[in-house]
Amino acid sequence: MPKHLVLNVNLLTAGAHPAAWRSPGGNPRALIDPAHFKAVAREAERGLLDAVFLSDAVMLKGGGAGMPVSSLDPAVAVTVMAGATEHIGFIASTSATFQEPYHIARTFASLDHVSGGRVGWNVVTTRDRGAAANFGGPPESGERVLPPREQRYARAAESIEVVQALWDSWEDEALLADPVSGRFSDPARIHPIDHRGAHFQVAGPLQVPRPPQGRIPIVQAGGSEGGRELAARYADAVFTAQHLIPQAAEFAADIRRRAARYGRDPRGIKILPGVNPIIGSTVAEARARKAELDALVDDASRVRGFAAFLGLDPGSLELDRPFPPELVPPLGDTYGSEGFTGALRTLLAERPLTVRELLERGTFHRDLVGTPEQLADSFQEWSDAGAADGFNLQFARYPDHLTDFVDHVLPVLRRRGLVRSEYTDRTLRARLGLPRPASRYAPQEVSR
């Protein structure tokens, strides 16, 4: 029996397509509409998927000209969705760059309690200067500048250490809640963490008992050297931009090699490339659905968006001329996304592509256009090649494109034994196949 694919749905407010909100069937107020979040979570649960994924930013991107894909506080959005569902997990992004680890530990422990063990933390670092400008301190501390990438990743790594220690600060047996003896807790099993590091000094313990999952799963989504190291050391799942099987397989192998060096089980890390599924009963119908959305965005603003993403002058790009490979930001550039630019570099090394072809392919993640059978074939091919343990699915529009996937693609995957036919495990952690570790502070010698 084949291993199940991990399938998450990346909820980008109205949808991954910039015209989603204004197209027929789209929700023009999706960004602040709790009913929208609930509808997406319920559809994902009807499809027996693993988790709803929330990306995040701590700034208004693009000045609000289009619908922001990150608006509501992710903790609020997750709580809304958890209240409307029973099984589906939630992976929320929180930047370690501009939030204190004590707050992160408390928020995720709280989400884990109210959802019954269904959350994961996608650890991101912030590379936007616009975000840094929202977190400036006293004038004497100088202009708030973004720390260089290595320092951001070093802070993120230390943040994870602090957060995990705080989750462990109550052993599982610390909460007695015994009305007969009147003992609320066993204070000997509640521990200060006394963390003293390069970025943080945190005493602990946390004010929230150990989360139901014990250790909440860690997800990581950066493709740079620092991101890969962070993933190898801490991540239970990696969200990655990959357009071609050989490169994805090499990426997966690289992460696993690095994980083994940290003494971890390399198979314990799920590699999840992003995919934009575009479904039709024929390829032509699928393409027509995408074209309908594309027609609602004028070419100039698409080129502008693409140029802004790469930090290029829009005047340097022409829609129907080959994209000049030398314009791809170099590796090691401090503020770009190495995951995305690396994927782009790989694509262009294969063959020249026009700007229009790049935009049609899906510039950030791979567009996967076709019939349900074709989509299932592709998933299976990537999985068989060791290029993916599953996928982060980004739908052009919510909830209806997700509904199509649930109704048409998942039955094919289910017939092939590639996805579950019911929820069995109760927690996200168990569903990812991960054991539940005891607190680091628990006495090791006791066998129970």
Place this chain on the structure above:
Amino acid sequence: MPKHLVLNVNLLTAGAHPAAWRSPGGNPRALIDPAHFKAVAREAERGLLDAVFLSDAVMLKGGGAGMPVSSLDPAVAVTVMAGATEHIGFIASTSATFQEPYHIARTFASLDHVSGGRVGWNVVTTRDRGAAANFGGPPESGERVLPPREQRYARAAESIEVVQALWDSWEDEALLADPVSGRFSDPARIHPIDHRGAHFQVAGPLQVPRPPQGRIPIVQAGGSEGGRELAARYADAVFTAQHLIPQAAEFAADIRRRAARYGRDPRGIKILPGVNPIIGSTVAEARARKAELDALVDDASRVRGFAAFLGLDPGSLELDRPFPPELVPPLGDTYGSEGFTGALRTLLAERPLTVRELLERGTFHRDLVGTPEQLADSFQEWSDAGAADGFNLQFARYPDHLTDFVDHVLPVLRRRGLVRSEYTDRTLRARLGLPRPASRYAPQEVSR
């Protein structure tokens, strides 16, 4: 027709009484049980109360020996309760000392959107050294010490300025969400705030459109000079510890005088003393209910709790000897709560009280023991004397003591016309009688 009292219920996990969790009818796991939060919110809504109030701390108080009264992230708890109710408001405490104003603005704007305009922010500053120890930075920044009170209040005031500017950064008309024209927003109505102050440099705009209430109500709960000034400048409601009518009336008059000096309408600020209602069909029955709970806490630990609260050596107190007034921490002490110690000083100036009598009276807030008619009489007396516009109600145990209040006291208040008989206004702000201001960035000359 008399003015309605504002009535909030202060949800202290299992209840205000330290034995609540272990007593019959108590919830031993209240602190992490979403069903508990929902049950309390629904009962408060059944009683047509104004809001559920959540106090907060960012540390584990008392080492977890008893049930913490602040455990879950308040944003998570409010979202859980908002999802289970339609009308009741929620006032959540967030410390301006250890959280960035951008995060505060985003979280409360998010809560306001998902609740449909039902939240308020109780602005607190943190005076616990144990909390400071959870937020230490790099070693070169030195031991994290709590800034003195004046500096904490100066930071809080600036934090409110930044947060309110961020809430205004989208004018009401900024969000167009018009699928026909394809205009998501009017960028001319989305504004950077470019705040440059002594504590913060924040660029804005916020990534969340203007909250439904426009300006989310501000609540303040400190009794010191700095706290009173903060209340007078910004607060829409003040939560205060008051044991006697003349002092409470003088406190209310003081806040209103100060507010007038800031050019505000002094009647726009609601003064809400804390009260612990203990209800019985006779006074004796009410006392017996309290005694039952008291019997579950041994005297030594009650004295220890009281001594810890005042920063005293427990050995300096004897249960049945008069409490020495000279042990009350002096005014101006940096880390004590001046609201609580001031109330205690006032009480002891009236007549000597033993430690036991103080504990029985309700040391932090006023115990109000009696029949429904007696409770209603007291509320009316305080209101008529200008000592209160309403009360923050702390019940010994949730939800059943709140249920008794809803079933027995509220009908008496309703017959007297002192509380509403249905919810009419949709938002917490409107219910507090406050107008909805336009964004500070909106063009003033336009009449609509």
